[in-house]
Amino acid sequence: xxxxxxxxxxxxxxxxxxxxxxxxxxxxxxxxxxxxxxxxxxxxxxxxxxxxxxxxxxxxxxxxxxxxxxxxxxxxxxxxxxxxxxxxxxxxxxxxxxxxxxxxxxxxxxxxxxxxxxxxxxxxxxxxxxxxxxxxxxxxxxxxxxxxxxxxxxxxxxxxxxxxxxxxxxxxxxxxxxxxxxxxxxxxxxxxxxxxxxxxxxxxxxxxxxxxxxxxxxxxxxxxxxxxxxxxxxxxxxxxxxxxxxxxxxxxxxxxxxxxxxxxxxxxxxxxxxxxxxxxxxxxxxxxxxxxxxxxxxxxxxxxxxxxxxxxxxxxxxxxxxxxxxxxxxxxxxxxxxxxxxxxxxxxxxxxxxxxxxxxxxxxxxxxxxxxxxxxxxxxxxxxxxxxxxxxxxxxxxxxxxxxxxxxxxxxxxxxxxxxxxxxxxxxxxxxxxxxxxxxxxxxxxxxxxxxxxxxxxxxxxxxxxxxxxxxxxxxxxxxxxxxxxxxxx
Amino acid sequence: xxxxxxxxxxxxxxxxxxxxxxxxxxxxxxxxxxxxxxxxxxxxxxxxxxxxxxxxxxxxxxxxxxxxxxxxxxxxxxxxxxxxxxxxxxxxxxxxxxxxxxxxxxxxxxxxxxxxxxxxxxxxxxxxxxxxxxxxxxxxxxxxxxxxxxxxxxxxxxxxxxxxxxxxxxxxxxxxxxxxxxxxxxxxxxxxxxxxxxxxxxxxxxxxxxxxxxxxxxxxxxxxxxxxxxxxxxxxxxxxxxxxxxxxxxxxxxxxxxxxxxxxxxxxxxxxxxxxxxxxxxxxxxxxxxxxxxxxxxxxxxxxxxxxxxxxxxxxxxxxxxxxxxxxxxxxxxxxxxxxxxxxxxxxxxxxxxxxxxxxxxxxxxxxxxxxxxxxxxxxxxxxxxxxxxxxxxxxxxxxxxxxxxxxxxxxxxxxxxxxxxxxx
Numbered sequence: 074x075x076x077x078x079x080x081x082x083x084x085x086x087x088x089x090x091x092x093x094x095x096x097x098x099x100x101x102x103x104x105x106x107x108x109x110x111x112x113x114x115x116x117x118x119x120x121x122x123x124x125x126x127x128x129x130x131x132x133x134x135x136x137x138x139x140x141x142x143x144x145x146x147x148x149x150x151x152x153x154x155x156x157x158x159x160x161x162x163x164x165x166x167x168x169x170x171x172x173x174x175x176x177x178x179x180x181x182x183x184x185x186x187x188x189x190x191x192x193x194x195x196x197x198x199x200x201x202x203x204x205x206x207x208x209x210x211x212x213x214x215x216x217x218x219x220x221x222x223x224x225x226x227x228x229x230x231x232x233x234x235x236x237x238x239x240x241x242x243x244x245x246x247x248x249x250x251x252x253x254x255x256x257x258x259x260x261x262x263x264x265x266x267x268x269x270x271x272x273x274x275x276x277x278x279x280x281x282x283x284x285x286x287x288x289x290x291x292x293x294x295x296x297x298x299x300x301x302x303x304x305x306x307x308x309x310x311x312x313x314x315x316x317x318x319x320x321x322x323x324x325x326x327x328x329x330x331x332x333x334x335x336x337x338x339x340x341x342x343x344x345x346x347x348x349x350x351x352x353x354x355x356x357x358x359x360x361x362x363x364x365x366x367x368x369x370x371x372x373x374x375x376x377x378x379x380x381x382x383x384x385x386x387x388x389x390x391x392x393x394x395x396x397x398x399x400x401x402x403x404x405x406x407x408x409x410x411x412x413x414x415x416x417x418x419x420x421x422x423x424x425x426x427x428x429x430x431x432x433x434x435x436x437x438x439x440x441x442x443x444x445x446x447x448x449x450x451x452x453x454x455x456x457x458x459x460x461x462x463x464x465x466x467x468x469x470x471x472x473x474x475x476x477x478x479x480x481x482x483x484x485x486x487x488x489x490x491x492x493x494x495x496x497x498x499x500x501x502x503x504x505x506x507x508x509x510x511x512x513x514x515x516x517x518x519x520x521x522x523x524x525x526x527x528x529x530x531x532x533x534x535x536x537x538x539x540x541x542x543x544x545x546x547x548x549x550x551x552x553x554x555x556x557x558x559x560x561x562x563x
Numbered sequence: 564x565x566x567x568x569x570x571x572x573x574x575x576x577x578x579x580x581x582x583x584x585x586x587x588x589x590x591x592x593x594x595x596x597x598x599x600x601x602x603x604x605x606x607x608x609x610x611x612x613x614x615x616x617x618x619x620x621x622x623x624x625x626x627x628x629x630x631x632x633x634x635x636x637x638x639x640x641x642x643x644x645x646x647x648x649x650x651x652x653x654x655x656x657x658x659x660x661x662x663x664x665x666x667x668x669x670x671x672x673x674x675x676x677x678x679x680x681x682x683x684x685x686x687x688x689x690x691x692x693x694x695x696x697x698x699x700x701x702x703x704x705x706x707x708x709x710x711x712x713x714x715x716x717x718x719x720x721x722x723x724x725x726x727x728x729x730x731x732x733x734x735x736x737x738x739x740x741x742x743x744x745x746x747x748x749x750x751x752x753x754x755x756x757x758x759x760x761x762x763x764x765x766x767x768x769x770x771x772x773x774x775x776x777x778x779x780x781x782x783x784x785x786x787x788x789x790x791x792x793x794x795x796x797x798x799x800x801x802x803x804x805x806x807x808x809x810x811x812x813x814x815x816x817x818x819x820x821x822x823x824x825x826x827x828x829x830x831x832x833x834x835x836x837x838x839x840x841x842x843x844x845x846x847x848x849x850x851x852x853x854x855x856x857x858x859x860x861x862x863x864x865x866x867x868x869x870x871x872x873x874x875x876x877x878x879x880x881x882x883x884x885x886x887x888x889x890x891x892x893x894x895x896x897x898x899x900x901x902x903x904x905x906x907x908x909x910x911x912x913x914x915x916x917x918x919x920x921x922x923x924x925x926x927x928x929x930x931x932x933x934x935x936x937x938x939x940x941x942x943x944x945x946x947x948x949x950x951x952x953x954x955x956x957x958x959x960x961x962x963x964x965x966x967x968x969x970x971x972x973x974x975x976x977x978x979x980x981x982x983x984x985x986x987x988x
Contacts (some may be wrong), residue, residue: 089567123577137588140581144676174571217761243624391641447734466642473634474766482651484642497638533633542624
């Protein structure tokens with residue numbers, strides 16, 4: 074009797090269930106994956122476009138920028154400039170994966186392995202996600218946010234709500250305390266606390282309270298306070314600072330700042346683990362699909378279709394290709410996990426020298442450990458092997474803005490390994506993509522001017538027109554003048 | 564531990580609100596742009612139902628690095644020839660930024676997108692209104708639909724509302740204190756008991772009570788004709804939701820490509836406009852030189868004819884088709900005529916007569932005269948047909964005549980014909 078899970082390539086709900094069971098068996102028994110319960114949803118391409126425009130989330134508050142993204146995506150999809158993703162997966166519990174109805178059965182199986190098991194495991198286990206996001210409550214929180222913003226539009230007018238959201242979106246990248254553990258979010262608690270905060274914060278921000286006579290005991294201490302700089306330390310979480318200290322925001326606006334900040338925080342780990350996350354999902358689907366084939370559960374035809382699509386997605390162009398657009402996170406991530414497997418099971422002398430801690434341990438343990446405890450930056454600096462650097466022909470380029478040529482600083486040889494690894498790791502560091510801007514002073518007692526500071530490194534300048542646009546947005550939220558000063562670190 | 568859900572039937576267009584917000588935000592710009600498109604004669608865009616619109620001021624700024632600055636170090640894949648120390652000239656217009664996610668796309672302030680047909684037409688026809696639309700609907704309505712309107716006491720059995728009737732009956736029974744069957748049964752039982760016990764006093768008492776209850780039960784009926792309610796239906800006039808548009812085009816020798824093109828644009832705008840106002844729009848194409856024929860769309864615009872012009876022939880044919888196919892009680896009738904204004908001089912009386920017959924039937928008669936491009940006179944050049952129609956304009960409010968010289972005029976003329984002030988004279 075044939076062990077094939079499906080015979081013809083049209084998917085059906087029954088076949089999806091059978092495939093999912095077979096995939097789960099391999100995922101749990103052979104890969105030791107630990108996942109949230111899966112919720113697999115079949116959607117049409119129109120719905121996929123809808124989901125695209127709002128960060129892939131199933132629900133989102135309304136804002137014109139999402140409409141703009143939708144128009145852009147729809148345009149490029151209709152014109153055939155870009156295809157649609159096969160899936161979207163959401164870091165929630167249960168873990169929601171969207172599958173396109175256009176996919177063939179083989180593709181659906183591939184996507185289930187990739188998203189519902191690969192990504193899902195990553196979401197549940199990676200330390201950044203565990204620390205920064207709360208899969209249990211995100212959907213509830215989004216529904217709270219959507220409702221709250223809708224209410225604000227009704228109460229205060231769509232225009233001012235839009236203005237506030239515009240400003241929040243401009244500083245969305247600056248809404249995270251990188252060194253503090255955020256408190257988990259919870260819908261009911263949010264609702265209760267939101268009422269309380271509304272009252273309390275409004276009192277605090279109202280300067281009138283300051284004019285109340287003070288008890289004698291405190292007068293002396295207060296004089297010293299006046300001379301102190303506020304905030305005492307530079308604040309990198311601009312959104313949080315504005316939410317708590319802006320002298321002009323209405324309480325509902327503070328709540329909106331908070332909502333945008335919370336949502337930005339939810340996406341924060343995703344931006345730092347793109348390489349690892351996509352790599353792991355690709356590694357998972359590759360392993361599972363191969364096992365299905367080896368066990369005789371999928372046909373040779375289905376296997377070929379899988380290989381075709383797998384290698385399509387995992388193509389890495391070389392530097393001299395006209396299609397080159399940086400590293401393909403799927404390809405590099407997949408190559409690195411595959412390499413970890415190789416180093417663990419068949420180490421060379423070189424590997425033993427570079428990765429003594431991995432040699433001799435089961436490959437799966439090493440892979441799962443990487444998934445759990447690293448982000449892109451540290452993943453590269455820890456696991457990029459000389460053998461992979463040679464295979465990929467990695468080389469380091471030095472591009473100084475004042476020269477009209479670039480120079481090659483390192484290539485894939487013994488002298489270059491460490492430097493390439495370090496530079497590539499930096500390439501994945503957030504600080505490399507996001508200018509270092511912090512709040513250094515808020516003159517709450519006098520002019521109420523807010524001072525930001527940009528720390529310039531390696532002669533990277535701020536983009537002037539977009540910077541002044543963002544400063545205007547901050548000014549709107551702060552209510553008083555905002556300036557930005559630059560310091561240079563050599 | 565897993566669920567598979569079919570979401571395909573969930574509504575799409577979840578982002579429709581966001582899209583509307585975005586369009587609202589750029590409304591002024593889009594409006595200008597749409598006007599430009601029409602004035603530049605790019606009506607083909609409307610025909611495809613889509614318009615490419617470019618707007619400014621929709622960038623979403625964030626703090627970012629100017630890609631032209633900085634000393635970058637980055638890693639690239641695929642080294643096939645370099646050794647340490649090699650140099651390469653930077654490519655012209657260099658934007659080779661550091662690896663993944665580096666490609667910051669400069670100012671993305673110009674955002675180009677496609678307005679869909681509905682949105683586009685909303686902008687185009689925003690300030691326009693069909694003349695006499697409302698009046699006609701009320702006045703000439705013959706299409707009647709029965710609509711529910713509450714309850715009445717009289718009616719035929721098929722309209723009987725049982726629930727409502729029983730509610731009334733119940734209310735009445737309660738208020739008049741009609742004895743329930745259970746009450747009677749209870750007394751009957753007590754009576755039986757009393758008989759068994761031979762308690763004659765009680766038996767008599769109970770028998771009296773029973774008789775009284777029975778009497779009351781018959782005097783207060785369970786269901787009284789008074790309770791009965793019927794669903795009420797009242798005839799409601801239905802607005803006519805279909806329109807027919809007659810396109811009358813002069814194809815005599817004097818009408819060249821340019822004239823036909825202008826006419827076509829005009830007809831097209833009118834067609835789109837009617838489509839937005841009515842559920843169903845029929846178009847009848849009539850072309851004429853010395854005699855008129857009904858043709859299909861292709862022949863209407865593309866086949867070549869020559870010869871003289873007898874306008875009345877087309878008007879008569881229009882009248883005939885209306886009589887045969889378009890009952891004026893069921894249809895809103897529009898006539899758009901386009902010509903260069905030539906007419907046989909001895910056709911004038913016939914033309915006037917035909918118009919007297921035709922005008923009372925139609926909602927609106929728009930005549931657009933295509934003037935030669937090279938006439939510099941700004942006033943109305945008096946052609947044969949123009950002066951004929953001029954006589955009618957004062958008596959018939961549903962007749963409107965305009966002259967068009969170049970493409971740009973088309974939109975203006977169209978606006979004049981259907982501007983909102985105009986519509987309610």
